[in-house]
Amino acid sequence: MSSTRIGFIGMGLMGVPMSTRLLEAGFAVTVWNRNADKCQPLAERGARVAGSIAELCANVDVIMTCVSNTEAVSEILFGEQGIADSAREGQVLIDFSSIAPDATREMASRCKEEHGLDWIDAPVSGGVAGAEQGTLAIMAGGDTELVERVRPLLEPLSQRVTHMGPVGSGQATKICNQMLVSCNVLVMAEVMALAEQSGVDASRIPEALKGGFADSIPLQLTGPKMAARDFDEIKWHVKTLLKDLDMANALAKANGSAIPMAGLGAELMRLHGSKGYLEQDPATLVKLFSDRS
Secondary structure (H helix, E strand, O other): OOOOEEEEEOOOOOHHHHHHHHHHOOOEEEEEOOOHHHHHHHHHOOOEEOOOHHHHHHOOOEEEEOOOOHHHHHHHHHOOOOHHHHOOOOOEEEEOOOOOHHHHHHHHHHHHHHHOOEEEEOOEEOHHHHHHHOOEEEEEEOOHHHHHHHHHHHHHHEEEEEEEEOOOHHHHHHHHHHHHHHHHHHHHHHHHHHHHHOOOOHHHHHHHHOOOOOOOHHHHHHHHHHHHOOOOOOOOOHHHHHHHHHHHHHHHHHHOOOOHHHHHHHHHHHHHHHHHHOOOOHHHHHHHHHOOO
């Protein structure tokens, strides 16, 4: 068992299975969530539940965060009795959230200069299934030596940790990842709807394309749900893909880059979300192209 004590903040779709993997690997894990009820599954597996962020910081060596967006990260860092006020010099923060690269750099610089807190941005790809199986792809930004030092903590979570460069590089890489994923899912929704309207059994599309150039993990996971209109189990959210596409467009604008496909993708995702699907699984995108009412 490693002697490194880990604190994990954010018991959402990803945080619960990731914390579970760390517990199963033998780490002492303390968890905190704004809604404390979401910590109960971890408590049952042996995690310590902190009553506050300050209590968590006082009892761990490394702080991990996985929350919804840039604003949420900023709040748990710089809000009243947040991480910045509670962390000790020399502690390390590993942020698994998918947030804006510029905000990441600004927050990391402030944490280091004002509080002596080291930062690694380590957004992940692989979804809930990857978190449960420990096969996430982690894109890390931060000091080289620091990334190597925490690599053993990331091994139970991932199939691969790639150091992409200084702080913020992990987040920029995740945006690139999400551009591919989001546009893939949108085209997939078009394909499944077109297949149905052409008299094809859409449920066989993932099987027919498996192993070919058109195959992808999202197709195999989400394609059958689209074909069956099976939307009840929510593994990820439309709002998450929209957030990431909006960040992609903001990053491209700042860099003077053209990303027309992602720009269109964001507007299609926004249109779908405006119909009440923001909190739903992206499998529902098939309705954007198949509903003719």
